[in-house]
Amino acid sequence: MINIAICGATGYTGYEIIKILLRHPKADIRVLTAKLDKPAKISEEFPELKGKIDLVCEELVVNHILKKKIDLVFLALPHRISMEYASRFINKGKMVIDLSADFRLKDVKEYERYYGQKHIYKDYLAQSVYGLPELYKDSIKRTRFIANPGCYPTGSILAVAPLLAKKRAAKDTIIFDAKSGTTGAGRKAVLGLIFGEVAENLKAYKVGTHQHAPEITQELSNLAGKKIDILFTPHLVPIRRGILTTAYVSLNKKSDLSSLLRCYKSFYQNAPFVKIYDEGLLPQVHDIVNTNYCGIGIALSSDKKKAIVVSVIDNLLKGASGQAVQNMNIACGFPETMGLE
Numbered sequence: 394m395i396n397i398a399i400c401g402a403t404g405y406t407g408y409e410i411i412k413i414l415l416r417h418p419k420a421d422i423r424v425l426t427a428k429l430d431k432p433a434k435i436s437e438e439f440p441e442l443k444g445k446i447d448l449v450c451e452e453l454v455v456n457h458i459l460k461k462k463i464d465l466v467f468l469a470l471p472h473r474i475s476m477e478y479a480s481r482f483i484n485k486g487k488m489v490i491d492l493s494a495d496f497r498l499k500d501v502k503e504y505e506r507y508y509g510q511k512h513i514y515k516d517y518l519a520q521s522v523y524g525l526p527e528l529y530k531d532s533i534k535r536t537r538f539i540a541n542p543g544c545y546p547t548g549s550i551l552a553v554a555p556l557l558a559k560k561r562a563a564k565d566t567i568i569f570d571a572k573s574g575t576t577g578a579g580r581k582a583v584l585g586l587i588f589g590e591v592a593e594n595l596k597a598y599k600v601g602t603h604q605h606a607p608e609i610t611q612e613l614s615n616l617a618g619k620k621i622d623i624l625f626t627p628h629l630v631p632i633r634r635g636i637l638t639t640a641y642v643s644l645n646k647k648s649d650l651s652s653l654l655r656c657y658k659s660f661y662q663n664a665p666f667v668k669i670y671d672e673g674l675l676p677q678v679h680d681i682v683n684t685n686y687c688g689i690g691i692a693l694s695s696d697k698k699k700a701i702v703v704s705v706i707d708n709l710l711k712g713a714s715g716q717a718v719q720n721m722n723i724a725c726g727f728p729e730t731m732g733l734e
């Protein structure tokens with residue numbers, strides 16, 4: 394059994410971690426924190442938890458949390474806030490799974506450019522493992538500090554990783570057209586996310602400037618062993634959760650669909666949460682939402698020189714909290730799917 398603290402328990406991802414761990418046979422939630430004015434029972438914030446977990450959600454005070462003999466901390470906090478707490482828990486020998494972007498980008502300059510702030514804990518970057526189990530399972534097994542991937546990067550990277558790893562992609566720019574539900578932006582009140590703005594609407598945002606682009610570039614370049622050029626455009630769609638990404642990849646030679654599907658199935662043969670759709674089928678948000686799966690379907694352009702890959706994830710599960718628990722399972726030596734099916 395491992396004792397767990399969840400910092401940021403009143404946010405969307407913190408709430409999902411609580412719900413997953415309540416059905417996890419090896420996890421004991423000991424501490425919940427938020428930025429509340431005064432401590433309050435978590436079931437007052439989320440009535441669905443009444444009778445399931447009785448903890449009071451408290452202020453985030455590291456020394457207080459350490460007294461509760463915790464083994465692992467989930468940081469479901471905004472970026473910048475996370476970096477300070479991650480370093481303090483790591484210094485105390487605790488396992489940390491950080492859902493923020495603070496330790497995902499290995500290039501500090503890229504972090505500072507896209508997140509608009511100084512990285513004041515860059516010495517810790519070398520210790521963090523990018524927590525995408527489909528690419529880094531062995532490193533995750535050996536680490537105590539996991540930088541959980543972003544939601545858009547999870548859907549985008551998984552969509553094209555086999556083509557880069559197996560050298561099937563040409564060197565052209567890879568295009569990602571991604572659409573997300575509103576929970577991707579967190580639970581705080583923001584004008585552009587209220588019902589009146591989002592309902593019956595569809596918009597592109599942060600075009601050419603989104604902070605997830607360098608994360609996708611970093612990981613695809615690592616996979617390919619050379620710099621990969623991408624274009625990434627996110628859209629906000631009027632649904633609560635789910636991300637559908639369409640990726641366009643030029644292939645280095647004419648291909649047939651069955652050979653591409655074989656390539657994907659072989660690459661993901663040890664990935665319990667990646668589901669490759671059979672020829673002629675593509676994933677939809679409804680198939681995947683509320684699960685920890687990434688669904689992937691592939692089509693070919695009529696000249697058979699471009700792959701059009703559609704991936705779907707639930708941004709709060711495979712794109713955040715489900716993946717965080719998957720990483721916990723791998724790092725703690727539990728079955729990878731424990732609590733997640």
Ligand SMILES: NC(=O)c1ccc[n+]([C@@H]2O[C@H](COP(=O)([O-])OP(=O)(O)OC[C@H]3O[C@@H](n4cnc5c(N)ncnc54)[C@H](OP(=O)(O)O)[C@@H]3O)[C@@H](O)[C@H]2O)c1
Pocket residue numbers: 400401402403404405406407426427428429453468469470471472474492493494542543544576577578579580581708709712713
């Ligand atoms: N939402 C997604 O789909 C998604 C996917 C992947 C990664 N992420 C990342 O995961 C992290 C959490 O996201 P979220 O969507 O759960 O955000 P959220 O809904 O806005 O929740 C943030 C949580 O952090 C707490 N918090 C905020 N400022 C704090 C401070 N200064 N000190 C202590 N606690 C503070 C909040 O407490 P109060 O409620 O009291 O304010 C809340 O519990 C973010 O870094 C986000 O980028 C999110």
